[in-house]
Amino acid sequence: MRNLIIYFVVLFGLEALGQNKQVLYGMYDIPQSLILNPGSKIPQKAHFGIPFLSQIHTNVGSSGVSVYDIFGKSNENINTRIRNKIFEMSDKDFFDVTQQMELVNFGWLAKNKLYYSGGVYEEFDFIFYFPRDLAILAWEGNRDYIGYEFDLGQLSTTGDLLTVYHFGVNKQLSNKLTVGLRAKIYSSMISFKSTNNRGNFVTRLGDEDSPNIYEHALQNVDVSVETSGYSSLRDLDNSSQVASKLLGRAFFGGNLGAGIDIGATYDITKRITTSASFLDLGVIFHTKDVETYQVNTPYTLNGIELLFPPVTTGDPSPAPPYYDDLIDEIEREVPIDTLHNSYSQLRPIKINASVSYNFGRPADGGTDCNCYGMSGIVRNQAIGLQYYSIFRPKGPQMAGTLFYSRRFNNFISMKATYTVDSFSATNFGLGLVSDFGKFNFYIAADNLLKYGNLAKAKSVSLQLGFNIKIDRE
Amino acid sequence: MLLFGSCVKDTDFGATDDILLSPILEVDLVYFDLEASDFYDISPINGNVTISDTTEIRFVNASELGSDIERIEFLFRLENGIPRVFDANFEFLNEDNEVKYEISGAATPGTINTPTITEITENVEGDNLIELTMSTKLVVSLTMPNPDINLSGNLNLKSKATYYLGFN
Numbered sequence: 001m002r003n004l005i006i007y008f009v010v011l012f013g014l015e016a017l018g019q020n021k022q023v024l025y026g027m028y029d030i031p032q033s034l035i036l037n038p039g040s041k042i043p044q045k046a047h048f049g050i051p052f053l054s055q056i057h058t059n060v061g062s063s064g065v066s067v068y069d070i071f072g073k074s075n076e077n078i079n080t081r082i083r084n085k086i087f088e089m090s091d092k093d094f095f096d097v098t099q100q101m102e103l104v105n106f107g108w109l110a111k112n113k114l115y116y117s118g119g120v121y122e123e124f125d126f127i128f129y130f131p132r133d134l135a136i137l138a139w140e141g142n143r144d145y146i147g148y149e150f151d152l153g154q155l156s157t158t159g160d161l162l163t164v165y166h167f168g169v170n171k172q173l174s175n176k177l178t179v180g181l182r183a184k185i186y187s188s189m190i191s192f193k194s195t196n197n198r199g200n201f202v203t204r205l206g207d208e209d210s211p212n213i214y215e216h217a218l219q220n221v222d223v224s225v226e227t228s229g230y231s232s233l234r235d236l237d238n239s240s241q242v243a244s245k246l247l248g249r250a251f252f253g254g255n256l257g258a259g260i261d262i263g264a265t266y267d268i269t270k271r272i273t274t275s276a277s278f279l280d281l282g283v284i285f286h287t288k289d290v291e292t293y294q295v296n297t298p299y300t301l302n303g304i305e306l307l308f309p310p311v312t313t314g315d316p317s318p319a320p321p322y323y324d325d326l327i328d329e330i331e332r333e334v335p336i337d338t339l340h341n342s343y344s345q346l347r348p349i350k351i352n353a354s355v356s357y358n359f360g361r362p363a364d365g366g367t368d369c370n371c372y373g374m375s376g377i378v379r380n381q382a383i384g385l386q387y388y389s390i391f392r393p394k395g396p397q398m399a400g401t402l403f404y405s406r407r408f409n410n411f412i413s414m415k416a417t418y419t420v421d422s423f424s425a426t427n428f429g430l431g432l433v434s435d436f437g438k439f440n441f442y443i444a445a446d447n448l449l450k451y452g453n454l455a456k457a458k459s460v461s462l463q464l465g466f467n468i469k470i471d472r473e
Numbered sequence: 474m475l476l477f478g479s480c481v482k483d484t485d486f487g488a489t490d491d492i493l494l495s496p497i498l499e500v501d502l503v504y505f506d507l508e509a510s511d512f513y514d515i516s517p518i519n520g521n522v523t524i525s526d527t528t529e530i531r532f533v534n535a536s537e538l539g540s541d542i543e544r545i546e547f548l549f550r551l552e553n554g555i556p557r558v559f560d561a562n563f564e565f566l567n568e569d570n571e572v573k574y575e576i577s578g579a580a581t582p583g584t585i586n587t588p589t590i591t592e593i594t595e596n597v598e599g600d601n602l603i604e605l606t607m608s609t610k611l612v613v614s615l616t617m618p619n620p621d622i623n624l625s626g627n628l629n630l631k632s633k634a635t636y637y638l639g640f641n
Contacts (some may be wrong), residue, residue: 071484078488079495141496143635205498206631212504213550213633303501303632306526306613308511323529 020078021419022464023056023431023444025352026275028378029413030433030442031107031467034117036352038168039263042107043378047440047469049105056219057100063131064093085137089305091154092394096127102465103171110470117182118167122250129156131395138382142203147213149200152223156195156393162284163250168261176267184337186257186284186347189249190229193345195393197223206302213334216301216335224294228255228286241436248337257457259347271379274355280347292339299334349391356384360406382408386417390436397421411435419446429461433435440467476616491563495543502632503528503613509555509624523612533565533606533634541607544598544637551580554588554626560616561630571606572591574605579629586627 025036031047032055034040049055070078099121107117116427133150142148166183199221206215236242259282263276265275304322360381386401399421407413418428429446443464503527514522533545551561559580562570578593597605615628 068484071486071488072482073485078491079493082492086615102494122634137496139494139496140636141636143497143499146499164606211506212501212632213548214499216501301501302504304528304530306503306505306507306528306630308507308524308526310511319527321529323531 011309014100020390020399020419020461021444021463022388022399022403022419023387023415023429023446025386025403026354026356026384026441027415027433027442027444029407029440030431030436030465031440031469032102032107032442032463032465034107034168034170034180035105036266036279037263037275038117038261039178039265039275039277040170040180041172041265041378042109042170043467044107044109045109045472045473047106047117048096048468049102050468051104051465052101053466054105054119055100055102055121055463055465057248057461059096059098061097061460061461062093062095064089080429085138086139087134089130089132091130091132091151091156093132093393094127094394095130097124098126099124105467113168115180116167117170118165120163120165122161122163122463124159124161126159126312127157127392129154130141131155137201139247140434145203147202147204149202149219151200152221153198154201155197155223155349158191158193158195158393160191161189162191162254163189165252166261177264178266179186180262182261184259184261184280184282185252186259187250187252188229188255188257188284188286189246190227190287191255191284191345192225192227192231194223194225194232199223208300212302213304214302215245218297218299221298222294222296224296225291225347226286226290226292228288228343230289230291231291232289255284255290256286257345257347258282263352270360272355273358273382273384274353275349276353279350279352281349284345284347285342285344287342290340290342292341292343294335294337294339296337297334299330301330312439332424346391351387351389353388354384355384355405356382356405358382363443380403415444417446431463435469438468438470440469441465492640492641494638500532500634500636500639502530502634503611504631505515505613506627506629507615508520509626510622512555512557512615513620513624515559515618521553521616521618522620523566523614525612527612529568529609530565530611531607531609532578541638542636544596544602545605545638546612546635546637547576547593547597547632548596548635549576549578549593549630549632551591551593552584552588552627552629552631553579553580553583553591554618555596555624555628556582556584556626557619557624559616561613562612562614562616564612564614565605566610568609572639573608574601581622582630583626588626590634594636598631608617 021036024030024033028041028043036316041127069085070081100121102119102121107115109115129377131154133154139152165185166182170179170180172178203216205438206212233242259280261279262404263277267273301449304326358379382405384403386403389396389398399417399419402419403415403417405415411434413433415431418437419427427446428448430448434443445462512522553559561578561580563576565574567573574594579588580591583589
């Protein structure tokens with residue numbers, strides 16, 4: 001159990017909305033901004049991501065606890081700190097890990113003025129909501145909670161490892177409006193989901209008619225875990241076999257799904273621009289290698305009833321196997337059903353939106369021109385607001401970002417962000433993009449104030465990548 | 474994780490050794506509800522009749538919970554509606570049927586309308602706990618003097634254990 005606590009706190013003890021890339025969004029100099037808004041403005045004529053290096057994104061976060069909260073030097077006993085955190089956190093707090101890696105990314109401006117783009121990326125996404133009641137039960141036991149119904153519905157988690165194949169088109173419809181659409185095919189390598197659970201566990205005092213002092217009861221229980229791609233891995237002997245199997249699924253061998261991204265950018269005036277995108281409006285159909293484990297039976301445990309053999313018979317036969325009978329009864333009355341029904345899973349929809357005010361000198365350094373052939377006049381500085389939300393099992397998680405971006409010259413531009421969400425009001429981020437000839441490099445990170453001591457951070461998010469970019473004439 | 478390792482300060486991961494999960498669990502044990510006729514014996518020994526029953530109780534055994542039990546409190550509550558005193562004996566045996574721990578008490582006589590309540594409590598820790606956690610079986614014996622076919626009433630038992638656990 002101690003190792004479990006350390007695992008969660010250290011690995012996940014870092015606050016963020018897993019896939020929010022607030023620094024990258026709207027940074028037109030990075031081709032990957034197109035991934036976040038297929039209707040983004042596109043300054044380049046073509047781009048090619050360096051395979052496996054064009055975007056590496058990692059985010060580790062926890063909404064309720066930092067490493068420092070537990071392991072910071074303090075005179076307070078560590079067990080007291082853990083207990084205080086358990087009671088301080090709610091079942092809406094979560095631990096999440098998101099990792100994305102682009103394998104291939106490319107795009108080009110066709111003669112018909114459509115910008116086509118495509119690519120493949122791998123994504124791992126895991127979220128685990130803090131089951132507060134069960135944590136209290138594990139930490140405190142039930143003695144001080146007689147009659148309290150521990151909520152099993154707080155159990156909520158999803159995890160996905162998938163490959164995404166995408167191809168999209170972007171078109172500047174007018175000097176003011178750019179729109180884009182991207183089609184996606186998902187190939188799920190492994191997936192699990194346990195959401196919409198319900199029920200409770202209670203230890204209550206029995207009344208006069210109860211056979212024993214307490215009743216330990218599972219009530220209104222309906223708990224399930226849907227898995228796909230897991231059962232066939234269970235019997236494999238070693239990690240190389242598992243890796244080989246997963247790799248096969250990465251290339252259309254897994255459970256398939258489809259989705260779209262849509263987006264647009266609109267210049268309201270010469271200086272005010274707004275944009276929005278909806279990502280992963282899609283579904284994965286889990287039909288192969290599917291197993292669902294389900295418990296939905298009420299049960300009450302009263303202990304072991306002794307029947308006593310009749311005294312007059314002098315029966316030498318052994319006592320009934322009460323204990324084994326009890327175990328059998330529990331297994332019979334609370335069966336874990338294994339189902340093989342197909343199921344579909346909606347992808348977590350992400351929404352980005354922004355409004356910016358552009359100012360400063362024209363971005364190409366000289367004239368008040370229609371720079372880069374893009375719609376509107378691009379200034380070298382902008383300030384604005386962004387909105388982000390992602391639909392998670394317990395509802396949408398939202399974030400608001402205030403940003404300032406600046407192009408210093410033709411080689412370097414930057415963007416600074418200040419993000420507020422339900423859990424943090426001190427998240428500053430920074431992104432830098434450099435263009436040396438056709439070579440484009442970018443790096444973006446948030447929670448910079450915490451980098452001095454990551455133990456105090458509740459999240460770390462990092463994106464970096466390399467591209468070849470061919471500018472427009 | 475490289476960033477993580479290089480920038481983490483003012484922490485004491487050595488404190489992990491001090492993490493102690495110490496839940497206190499309330500768990501039902503055995504129960505029964507016997508009638509006076511269950512104690513009738515035409516040939517009592519020394520005027521007494523003894524009945525007993527045995528069950529496995531692996532949940533007090535060290536191999537099931539390791540050395541994570543720090544203390545156990547037992548409560549045996551006897552409700553006696555039979556006008557006889559009952560000696561109740563709870564023996565914890567190991568696999569070789571050796572008695573490793575024993576708890577006993579007496580239920581005072583009662584009547585159908587005014588049953589008596591007798592609570593036997595036992596706190597087990599230290600060396601006694603080591604002995605107790607070697608056991609795998611519980612034998613419950615009840616001895617009643619002067620069995621009589623005309624006796625009526627019930628004797629019932631409710632019991633629980635409070636486990637003080639310590640995982641580290």
